[in-house]
Amino acid sequence: MTPTFEIEQALEAANLALHQVQGRPLTDIEILVLKGAWERDSYDQIAARNQYSTSYISQDIAPKLWKLLSEAVGDKVKKNSLREPLRRYWETQLQPGQPASEARGAKNSRAALPSIENNSDRPFPTYVRRPDIEDLCYDTLLNFPGTLPITSMHRSD
Known part of the structure; x- marks a missing residue:
């Protein structure tokens, strides 16, 4: 029995494909467009729900997204036909139960960063290379003779 292919897997497949081709994850607005297209919403509905203009979604974001995804998955992806190309890509790239970070593989000779927690139940990998x-920081840290204090801003609640 084939597992169901839901929006979470579609987003994971799209994110993985885009990361492999462009070296970047999906943007927030691209995720909104994918989710809207998955639900078969019109561009008007997607734009209104997310406070964007329809022309921005339909003439700028969506056509670029479909073109990028088509190139990334090697199959034509359009608003009305995105499920099957993404499902086929997902099935070829990910083994059942395998997180996207493992399917991608290491792109350089350095060891992969240790996982802080199990990311297999998330639609996107936490770590984006x-x-x-990173190479600049890694080389700098290797050559740095002392310690490096790392601080963050404190939230005031």
Whole structure:
């Protein structure tokens, strides 16, 4: 029996495909468009629900997204026909129960970063590789003779 292919898997497949081709995850607005298309909403409905203009969604974001996803999955992806191309890509890229981070594989010789928690139940991997800045930071830290204090801003509730 084939497992059901839901929006979570579709988003995971789209995110993985885009990451492999573009080196970046889906943007928030691309996720909104994918979710709306999955629910068979019109661009007017997607735009109104998320406070965007219809022309911005239908003439800018959506056509670029469909083109990028078509290139990434190797199959034509359109608003009205996105389920099957994404399902086929998901099935070829991910083994059952395998998180997207494992399917991607390491792109360089350094060991993968340790996982803080189990990400297999999330639609997106927590860690997004940014090679240029990470390589610079990694090399700098290797050559740094002392300790490096890392701080963050404190929230005031």
